[in-house]
Amino acid sequence: MIPVEVFDELTAERARSLSQAEASVRAEGLTVGADVESVTQRWARGEISTGQMRELVRRLYGA
Known part of the structure; x- marks a missing residue:
């Protein structure tokens, strides 16, 4: 903590x-895009890690 x-x-x-x-x-x-903005806002609030944010954005773009 x-x-x-x-x-x-x-x-x-x-x-x-x-x-x-x-x-x-x-x-x-x-x-x-709204979908990417949603993910990055979760990251900014500390709800997800940087690695999780990157993975979610990659999935949105099929990368």
Whole structure:
């Protein structure tokens, strides 16, 4: 287990990373699909690990 403060810092960092990634996608004139957004939001909230998030996104794209 980790202290709540550490968990909050980690999820805040994930949320910032996600915002930056979404901005990058928009800058390229693309959009993030709702299915991918759902998975990445779960990751940002700390509900799933980075590995789980990657695997779920790969499955969505058949990779």
